[in-house]
Amino acid sequence: MATQEISITVNGTTHTSEVEPRLLLVHFIRENLGLTGTHIGCDTTHCGACTVMLDGTAVKSCTVFSVQANGKEITTIEGMTKNGELHPLQAGFMEKHGLQCGFCTPGMIMSSHALLQKNPHPSEEEIRWGISGNLCRCTGYVNIVKAVQYAADNL
Amino acid sequence: MSELRTSAEIGGMGHSVKRKEDPRFIRGKGTYVDDIIRPGMLYMDIVRSPYAHAKIKSINSEKALAHPGVAAVITGETLKEYNLHWMPTLMSDTQMVLPTDEVMYQAQEVAAVIATSRYAAADGVELVEVDYEPLPVLVDPFKALEPGAPVLRHDKEGQKDNLIWHWEAGDRDATAKAFESADVTIKQDIYIPRITVASIETCGIVAEFDSVEGQLTCWMTSQAPHAHRTVFAMVAGHVGLSEEKIRIISPDLGGGFGGKVPIYPGYVIAIAATVVTGAPIKWIEDRRENMQADSFGRDYHMTAELAADKDGTMKALRIKTIADHGYTDAATQPSKWPAGLFSICTGSYPFENAFVEVDGVYTNKPPGGIAYRCSFRVTEAVHAIERLVDILADEIDMDPAELRLKNFIPKEAFPYKSVLGWEYDSGDYAGALNLAMKRIGYADLLKEQKEKRAKGELMGIGISSFTEVVGAGNSRDFDILGLKMFDSAEIRVHPTGKVICRIGVQTQGQGHETTFGQIVAEELGIPIADIKVEHGDTDTAPYGLGTYASRSTPVAGAATAVASRKIRDKARKIAAYLLEVGEDDLEWEPGKFFVKGVPDKFKTIQDVAFAAYTNFPEGMEAGLEAVSYYDPPNMTYPFGSYICVVDVDGKTGEVKVRRFMAVDDCGNIINPMIVEGQIHGGLTMGLAPALFEEISYDEEGNIRGGSFMDYLMPTAMETPKWETDKTTTPSPHHPLGAKGVGESATVGAPAAIVNAVVDALSHLGVRHLEIPMTPERVWQAIRSATQAGNGS
Numbered sequence: 007m008a009t010q011e012i013s014i015t016v017n018g019t020t021h022t023s024e025v026e027p028r029l030l031l032v033h034f035i036r037e038n039l040g041l042t043g044t045h046i047g048c049d050t051t052h053c054g055a056c057t058v059m060l061d062g063t064a065v066k067s068c069t070v071f072s073v074q075a076n077g078k079e080i081t082t083i084e085g086m087t088k089n090g091e092l093h094p095l096q097a098g099f100m101e102k103h104g105l106q107c108g109f110c111t112p113g114m115i116m117s118s119h120a121l122l123q124k125n126p127h128p129s130e131e132e133i134r135w136g137i138s139g140n141l142c143r144c145t146g147y148v149n150i151v152k153a154v155q156y157a158a159d160n161l
Numbered sequence: 162m163s164e165l166r167t168s169a170e171i172g173g174m175g176h177s178v179k180r181k182e183d184p185r186f187i188r189g190k191g192t193y194v195d196d197i198i199r200p201g202m203l204y205m206d207i208v209r210s211p212y213a214h215a216k217i218k219s220i221n222s223e224k225a226l227a228h229p230g231v232a233a234v235i236t237g238e239t240l241k242e243y244n245l246h247w248m249p250t251l252m253s254d255t256q257m258v259l260p261t262d263e264v265m266y267q268a269q270e271v272a273a274v275i276a277t278s279r280y281a282a283a284d285g286v287e288l289v290e291v292d293y294e295p296l297p298v299l300v301d302p303f304k305a306l307e308p309g310a311p312v313l314r315h316d317k318e319g320q321k322d323n324l325i326w327h328w329e330a331g332d333r334d335a336t337a338k339a340f341e342s343a344d345v346t347i348k349q350d351i352y353i354p355r356i357t358v359a360s361i362e363t364c365g366i367v368a369e370f371d372s373v374e375g376q377l378t379c380w381m382t383s384q385a386p387h388a389h390r391t392v393f394a395m396v397a398g399h400v401g402l403s404e405e406k407i408r409i410i411s412p413d414l415g416g417g418f419g420g421k422v423p424i425y426p427g428y429v430i431a432i433a434a435t436v437v438t439g440a441p442i443k444w445i446e447d448r449r450e451n452m453q454a455d456s457f458g459r460d461y462h463m464t465a466e467l468a469a470d471k472d473g474t475m476k477a478l479r480i481k482t483i484a485d486h487g488y489t490d491a492a493t494q495p496s497k498w499p500a501g502l503f504s505i506c507t508g509s510y511p512f513e514n515a516f517v518e519v520d521g522v523y524t525n526k527p528p529g530g531i532a533y534r535c536s537f538r539v540t541e542a543v544h545a546i547e548r549l550v551d552i553l554a555d556e557i558d559m560d561p562a563e564l565r566l567k568n569f570i571p572k573e574a575f576p577y578k579s580v581l582g583w584e585y586d587s588g589d590y591a592g593a594l595n596l597a598m599k600r601i602g603y604a605d606l607l608k609e610q611k612e613k614r615a616k617g618e619l620m621g622i623g624i625s626s627f628t629e630v631v632g633a634g635n636s637r638d639f640d641i642l643g644l645k646m647f648d649s650a651e652i653r654v655h656p657t658g659k660v661i662c663r664i665g666v667q668t669q670g671q672g673h674e675t676t677f678g679q680i681v682a683e684e685l686g687i688p689i690a691d692i693k694v695e696h697g698d699t700d701t702a703p704y705g706l707g708t709y710a711s712r713s714t715p716v717a718g719a720a721t722a723v724a725s726r727k728i729r730d731k732a733r734k735i736a737a738y739l740l741e742v743g744e745d746d747l748e749w750e751p752g753k754f755f756v757k758g759v760p761d762k763f764k765t766i767q768d769v770a771f772a773a774y775t776n777f778p779e780g781m782e783a784g785l786e787a788v789s790y791y792d793p794p795n796m797t798y799p800f801g802s803y804i805c806v807v808d809v810d811g812k813t814g815e816v817k818v819r820r821f822m823a824v825d826d827c828g829n830i831i832n833p834m835i836v837e838g839q840i841h842g843g844l845t846m847g848l849a850p851a852l853f854e855e856i857s858y859d860e861e862g863n864i865r866g867g868s869f870m871d872y873l874m875p876t877a878m879e880t881p882k883w884e885t886d887k888t889t890t891p892s893p894h895h896p897l898g899a900k901g902v903g904e905s906a907t908v909g910a911p912a913a914i915v916n917a918v919v920d921a922l923s924h925l926g927v928r929h930l931e932i933p934m935t936p937e938r939v940w941q942a943i944r945s946a947t948q949a950g951n952g953s
Contacts, residue, residue, distance in 0.1 A: 143846070
């Protein structure tokens with residue numbers, strides 16, 4: 007299959023690669039770049055485990071082709087910790103026991119990050135709506151909501 | 162436990178210690194199976210049957226093999242050369258790894274394509290040509306049991322029908338007599354549909370065979386790595402894979418809930434593929450495969466009956482069940498319990514007579530019968546009894562709370578032996594229900610309901626007072642394929658007082674690295690920060706049966722306490738030697754031994770640890786370590802009372818859970834934060850089947866749905882804000898007084914929600930609703946009831 011050259015900036019570093027046009031962004035991130043914090047849970051854009059920020063918008067990277075991200079900027083969970091400092095969302099998930107198996111957590115954090123950028127002081131209802139595209143099978147969401155509230159209070 | 166014995170710095174029992182596993186997960190630095198990459202690794206994808214029942218006339222791999230990147234196609238014929246095309250199930254039935262003649266359910270594995278990338282493997286799957294001849298399909302277990310039904314398992318010698326087994330417990334005749342003489346009898350058909358665990362991480366394996374050393378290493382999604390290693394050795398021992406040369410590493414798992422206990426054909430094919438190709442093989446299911454072909458939960462068709470006196474005293478219970486196990490009995494249950502622990506169905510009540518029978522049935526559906534966040538069929542048992550209690554309350558016009566309080570096994574009666582043979586360790590059922598009623602304001606809710614009803618609004622209050630049975634499980638009664646169900650811990654205290662604790666169970670999000678560290682901290686007074694807990698690697702962890710059915714704290718937690726106490730016993734000898742006193746002259750408080758009456762004269766556990774390697778009594782072996790293989794004397798019996806308040810939209814049938822109060826009693830608590838988190842998660846997994854989730858099939862055996870597009874799981878929007886509280890009734894036989902909690906909420910919640918919705922509609926004449934209570938189902942019930950003239 008023919009390949010195409012793409013150049014994507016991920017967590018501040020620009021990567022240029024030859025990829026098949028059908029290569030999904032999530033596979034590019036996980037396998038070409040070795041950033042395995044972004045997870046795959048469903049293939050149909052429902053679980054949100056693969057959520058990343060694409061030019062400031064949260065997207066589910068299992069339904070974006072990597073060629074569609076050409077020339078764009080991506081932030082993954084690995085880019086949330088700056089100079090060894092946890093992002094308040096990361097701290098919030100730990101403080102409020104917002105995770106158990108941890109598989110959905112990176113996607114939850116990225117979706118919550120997108121929410122807080124648009125709405126720095128969301129109500130509980132707004133938080134629940136904001137993460138409603140991310141499935142968690144372990145926590146029952148109560149503590150995830152508290153984690154996002156914690157982050158909003160500490161941003 | 163009323164008081165903390167250790168400081169926050171030590172972090173023993175009762176402290177809400179922050180989880181030690183979280184720092185890697187919140188940074189995206191966990192290591193799940195799909196994160197493993199090995200040099201030269203190839204990818205596997207699986208060709209699956211579009212038919213639920215068909216003959217395989219031929220499989221042509223030529224086009225697939227010609228595709229760039231495809232390295233091999235493995236079929237049943239390939240595996241047959243090594244006699245690996247069949248394998249035993251955990252219930253001693255047999256299961257095809259890859260079929261050579263016939264497929265038995267839709268999405269069954271038919272062939273595997275090995276290629277240099279995921280995409281090439283998926284291309285290859287499209288190019289494998291399989292010629293099928295469809296056969297008649299049996300999806301209804303009742304039809305499968307009818308005389309003259311086609312026998313599905315003609316591979317099994319002597320199998321003349323589709324009955325897998327018949328199992329019964331209790332006294333049939335005495336129960337029948339009790340029913341004949343009772344004032345009131347009620348009877349209800351209840352179906353608990355087939356559902357799936359849908360852990361967000363699907364199943365997968367990276368299998369790597371080193372042909373020089375003859376060593377097989379598998380990173381795999383396994384809740385029971387040791388048991389899986391032994392099963393692999395039993396399956397493939399004849400081709401040279403012996404147990405000491407198999408290493409299973411179960412790294413971070415993205416949820417399990419019982420779905421990662423079975424051995425799936427994909428694992429075995431990947432192992433065969435690494436041996437055949439000489440390359441490491443990665444196989445990761447996609448979500449469709451996970452939902453269509455992995456083991457399911459539930460699927461119990463029950464007919465439940467209860468007999469009582471006019472005053473509501475419950476006398477007898479009788480339940481007949483048809484259990485649809487699909488094409489093979491691949492249930493994950495202890496060998497001696499074909500229907501799991503379903504006979505706990507007498508619940509929290511002292512029935513004098515009970516009789517239970519279950520028929521396991523073969524159908525053309527995916528195999529299984531897992532204990533989905535449930536200790537072996539207790540969810541079905543609790544659902545049956547807690548529904549019956551509410552139906553009885555309705556029948557005799559008694560408040561369901563009052564009926565329960567009247568009947569509960571009294572707390573003085575423990576240890577209590579149930580009529581079906583279980584010895585409950587401890588309980589205070591009325592205590593839990595009374596607290597739940599107080600916390601939710603039960604009396605006010607009844608008043609509110611009356612007012613709403615007068616206005617034509619539909620509001621319901623539902624109770625479920627469940628008794629769980631967890632901690633499999635004493636080696637007399639519990640085994641998997643002969644492997645007795647003890648569990649283990651191995652603790653080493655290093656010279657500087659730092660600890661490594663290795664356990665035979667495997668976390669899937671329960672926080673074992675924290676909880677088990679707290680047990681050691683409690684027992685030895687060593688700070689939790691100095692304790693590392695490891696698990697999941699069969700080369701390093703002691704043999705254990707794995708994590709499921711809430712057995713980790715009851716069994717491996719006990720092993721950890723016992724091993725710690727062995728270390729403390731040796732430490733006492735060393736401390737006495739160092740302080741030049743007799744052992745009996747020493748007092749222990751977590752972290753140090755001091756001379757009785759002389760608190761200034763002491764040795765810390767760290768002093769002792771250093772001395773264990775540098776300055777110990779003559780004749781004593783060096784080192785400070787211990788192992789325990791703990792065989793529990795009995796199961797533990799956590800319990801609780803849940804009260805759910807719903808509002809039902811009479812026009813759409815939509816159910817909104819307005820409040821849900823959960824009072825749990827799991828004995829002494831190791832980490833309150835983790836226990837609360839487990840309850841939140843369990844409640845959500847109880848809400849899901851009550852309102853949303855179901856896997857169903859059409860008459861041709863086609864799965865209806867089969868992805869997250871149509872399998873509805875609760876998001877943050879549908880999930881209520883759970884309210885929790887607790888009572889504490891320690892287990893008398895567990896070294897820590899703990900009981901286990903991971904599944905209580907999933908077991909207890911569905912009946913509370915159904916009882917609430919039925920209560921909302923009861924004045925219309927509705928007596929029962931099947932789950933999931935979708936808006937359509939609820940709306941139909943309202944419509945039928947109002948058309949029958951009961952409506953207001």
